[in-house]
Amino acid sequence: MLTPQRRPEPLTSPAAFAVFTMILTQGPVSRVEIARRTGLSSAAVTKAARPFIDAGYLRELDATERSAPGAGRPASPLTIRSDREFFIGVKITDSELIGVVTDLSAQVQVTAHRALPSPSVQDVVAELAALVADLLASAPEYGDRCHSLGMAISGDVDKAGGLVRYSPFLGWHQVPLAELVAARTGLSVTVENDVKALTVAEQWFGEGIGASSFAVVTVGTGIGCGLVVNDRVVAGAHGVAGEIGHVPVGGDGPPCHCGGAGCVEAIAGTEPILVAARAATGDESLTIERVLAIARAGDPAMREVLARAGHAIGLAMAAMANLFGPERIIVTGDVAGLASYELVEKQITRAFAGQAFGAAADCRVILRPRTFEQWARGAAAVAIQSLFTLQET
Template sequence: MPALTRRPEPLTSPAAATVFTMVLTQGPVSRVEIAKRTGLSSAAVTKAARPFIEAGYLEEMEATEHTGPGAGRPASPLAIRPEREYFIGVKITDDGLIGVLTDLRAQVLETDHRPLADARVESVLADLAALVAGLRARRPEYGERCHHLGLSISGDVDHDTGMVRYSPFLGWRQVPLATYAAQATGLVVTIENDVKALTAAEQWFGEGIGLSHFALVTIGIGIGCGLVIDGRVVVGAHGVAGEIGHIPVGGEAPPCHCGGHGCVEAIAGTGPLLAAVRAATNRPGMTIDEAIQAAHDGDERAREVFARAGHAIGLAMAAMANLFGPARIVVTGDVAGLASYGLLEGQLRQTFAGQAFGAAAGCEVVLRPRTFEHWARGAAAIAIKTLFTLRER
């Protein structure tokens, strides 16, 4: 059963999806400009936009430009009415829920955090239902116009069926999360892998606007990657495309939780990285913050561990760039991952530049810090994107 079955009535054709998406992600924009960018005729743009205007999703602004040089009819830009509909996004971690309520542009209006009592599915669902109800109750209009919930979770997630096939940090296997969450909250639910959800948010509302090819790499507990090729988030036949954290770069060691050996994640993920620093410095009780500080203070043993992690990530990023040729790679992560990045960056960039082939070495690599609320916003963006695009899979 698909995780989402409802769509707005105006979304009836590829042209409608194209027009609405352009206004949502790049507006306000005139019909003339939409036609120029998309290749649609002016009549087709007007036909596609009209139902959205009538349904209250779009509005015509005052005329600010002309359709041609000299005398001409002023063009009225189309703009989103962001308050027309609200969305909730929740990032599920191994120990908590981070929730946001957004408008149609994925602008965060409300936030909430809720620790998990435990990782049992029924317990997480109870906490999720309470969080969602609390967010919707903050304003009457939220309860009236918020009907969609996006969930993001690390691991192997089937967006189409709403199934969490495997989430290593929660220990879940074959959990029909979308169905359970819909029953618990009464909302229409979409779920996605957390990295792919964040990638979708960057595509529509962040660093990826206007780019047909870009990648997002996340550093933290795991090493993840989201890919956008020809304007679409790549999922692959099995839904696990972009898992650069499980590219083997370390030979037969160390072992990875996935069952493989030498994976990037087994070298550069927060847990393995900390374990390696503890072993190198003979400080078994060291925290990740202390490991980072030791490296910053010049402990060469700690610095070598971080450099190895940067080398592993750089190799994986170069392999990805050689295969897919993104115009930009956005690097982000959790708090520990971003704190580590300054120690990883030099070796990461050096390895990437040395291993990337030809013009791929010129790919722009940018660091963009993202909080857990941004990850939850990614979940909301998935709900928005799924609602307002025709089926891509």
């Protein structure tokens, strides 16, 4: 068992940030290869890596290759010591909490679910504290090597201030969630919008590796989008960049919970699809699962409802691609959202291709199912990134 050791100092050196994140996201990798990719000297790479080796975050593997034919001693690749530290991630919905513990490489070690008696702030914070206690108690090493908690929640989140400014599905306004949860758990707490958290996981540990610019589009209860441009997650001046769910594509209606009209989310979100389906059939008992089943059976009314949703999503994706020019778009979402995607893929693709300008239409679109546990993993990835992100002096 590892003995708890000191953490490295905050990353104030661009070289330290470049070296550590390359090893974390793309390792094992030799110092020679790091120097080649980053443009740093071999001495600078060694200097940047040394504090992380001393603190137990990195280790050297056996020598495998020489830097050049006939040159010096073989290179020893550097790799992450994944069990050096663990991280808790929690996805908050309006009815339950989904929690995970991950290692330093964002590999999920254990998962847990906890139902919420209500979406009130008091109840959510109390259940969060209980869930964290359960997760920490699930393995003895977590108590010594788990110091950080990331939380992912839908809505307008001020990550720097740990504030949930507005979460429509929870009915929250101006909730200092990080402060409240830190006081109950004693952990270092980070709060992020759930789509941006999923984007961080894709950037550092998923489909976004190797792409300097990409987008994550989520389909489900809401329609969300996370953006990475020039290797950075785009937050915008007010933290709400990428909200393609509120791009107006439907004229004057239907009304959206944001106060606007014709938003993508007001057409293609789970609840609007249900509303349209019930209106088309007169059956108020319809569930989203039943709507999808009827559509798969070929019902034209249900297929029309879903086709309209797909068209709206495709238009929003094209608008985003025209503005930001991502290398790839990763489409994911909750269970219902992904189940409906197969029924609207043609409409999405057709609308995207018809509206995307020039080479933007060649953007690669990737469908990747993601369970709620993966959204919780995204929250843990934000905690990992927050610990090792470059800080200003």
